[in-house]
Amino acid sequence: MFMTPRKIVFVVKSNTAVTAPTFSPRSPASSGGRLDVMLRSIIVALLDPSGVRRHVDFYAILGGPPNPPITLHFIGEDIAEMPFSENELAKIVLKVLRGDKIRGVELLKKDLIDCIKDLIREGYKLYYMHEKGKLIDCSYLRNPAKVGFILGDQQGLNTADERALKSMQIEMLSLGRTAYLTSICVTAILYLLYRCL
């Protein structure tokens, strides 16, 4: 008898995404310090054919200039609607960074490790996704009621973050030895989770 995960969380750290409303929604890759990687990952995590995946939360850890760290917490249960386009989502991120209140999105002054400690306290079983980890299979995905996945950006997590995860005994899981884009990994994880349940 397997339990359906009640909650799924994605934690993505970008070492370069800007931490101020200084970018243009038309060019999140260049003016946003590869914020496009984050936007794409948020959309695939939270957008569902029927609207928003209510059981998914997404922590976007922004580590670029000028004011790191900033975490944007997207709360699937509360988001009014999920845009289909990176451009529309970039406009929402811009508003949140300007201090506007947007339903279902919180701005936190937290870094990756703060977020992970809080999620562990909340009872999440967390995995760090990396191509050199143990090959993921259903045995990791079926049981936890609250399960979460930590991923890096286009450059991957830095050594200090990787060391901290190791010291917290967070297991490393892999989707195979090929390095995929972060957003592709989020899609693959959701596909496996739903298949395994």
Ligand SMILES: C[S@@+](CC[C@H](N)C(=O)[O-])C[C@H]1O[C@@H](n2cnc3c(N)ncnc32)[C@H](O)[C@@H]1O
């Ligand atoms: C484009 S990859 C980063 C590649 C980077 N050169 C590195 O060495 O980590 C983006 C992120 O997706 C995740 N990822 C990519 N391929 C993966 C795989 N085969 N298995 C598990 N996670 C993967 C990792 O979290 C990685 O930090």
